Amino acid sequence: AQSVSQHNHHVILSEAASLELGCNYSYGGTVNLFWYVQYPGQHLQLLLKYFSGDPLVKGIKGFEAEFIKSKFSFNLRKPSVQWSDTAEYFCAVNDYGNNRLAFGKGNQVVVIP
Amino acid sequence: EAQVTQNPRYLITVTGKKLTVTCSQNMNHEYMSWYRQDPGLGLRQIYYSMNVEVTDKGDVPEGYKVSRKEKRNFPLILESPSPNQTSLYFCASSRTGTGSSYEQYFGPGTRLTVT
Numbered sequence: 072a073q074s075v076s077q078h079n080h081h082v083i084l085s086e087a088a089s090l091e092l093g094c095n096y097s098y099g100g101t102v103n104l105f106w107y108v109q110y111p112g113q114h115l116q117l118l119l120k121y122f123s124g125d126p127l128v129k130g131i132k133g134f135e136a137e138f139i140k141s142k143f144s145f146n147l148r149k150p151s152v153q154w155s156d157t158a159e160y161f162c163a164v165n166d167y168g169n170n171r172l173a174f175g176k177g178n179q180v181v182v183i184p
Numbered sequence: 185e186a187q188v189t190q191n192p193r194y195l196i197t198v199t200g201k202k203l204t205v206t207c208s209q210n211m212n213h214e215y216m217s218w219y220r221q222d223p224g225l226g227l228r229q230i231y232y233s234m235n236v237e238v239t240d241k242g243d244v245p246e247g248y249k250v251s252r253k254e255k256r257n258f259p260l261i262l263e264s265p266s267p268n269q270t271s272l273y274f275c276a277s278s279r280t281g282t283g284s285s286y287e288q289y290f291g292p293g294t295r296l297t298v299t
């Protein structure tokens with residue numbers, strides 16, 4: 072079954088700093104990739120997704136992610152974070168064989184004003 | 185408004201007292217799923233349903249039951265809750281199963297505490 076790794080579970084940074092969160096999945100083939108965000112006390116919302124085509128995907132709120140097939144990676148980036156980006160971020164990969172989304176353990180990001 | 189709803193949002197109960205958490209979606213989605221979220225473990229799938237009357241186990245099904253009698257509803261049943269089921273539960277739905285490209289929409293979550 073597909074598995075997803077997210078490193079640096081806790082990230083603390085100042086406003087205007089750049090953010091990059093890593094995501095690696097375990098095996099290739101056709102994949103659909105997602106980043107979800109969970110603001111404090113809220114449910115998961117889709118940030119961006121990759122299905123096919125341009126490997127550089129742009130999402131909401133200035134986030135982007137790059138799919139690198141050779142590295143089994145789908146890293147999330149934002150050039151300049153704001154306090155409102157404080158949230159938990161989850162990478163997810165579809166697991167075709169098991170009809171499920173495999174989630175990483177999440178990155179807790181705290182942005183200090 | 186397209187949404188996934190869950191009830192209750194918060195629940196405190198005692199060990200062994202049967203409970204049901206309801207989940208409903210108004211998007212005519214075929215696929216529905218239950219997850220539990222625990223600190224440091226991310227989201228783990230409990231059960232999923234590809235369509236009415238079709239359900240299957242996820243990663244952590246022990247201690248849970250589900251049913252899918254109608255397309256819009258997918259209740260999660262804890263027949264005899266135990267303290268290790270204290271968690272935050274999310275219901276999600278998508279147009280079809282994740283064999284396709286469709287994203288999942290999540291409900292607001294149910295915070296369950298079993299004492």
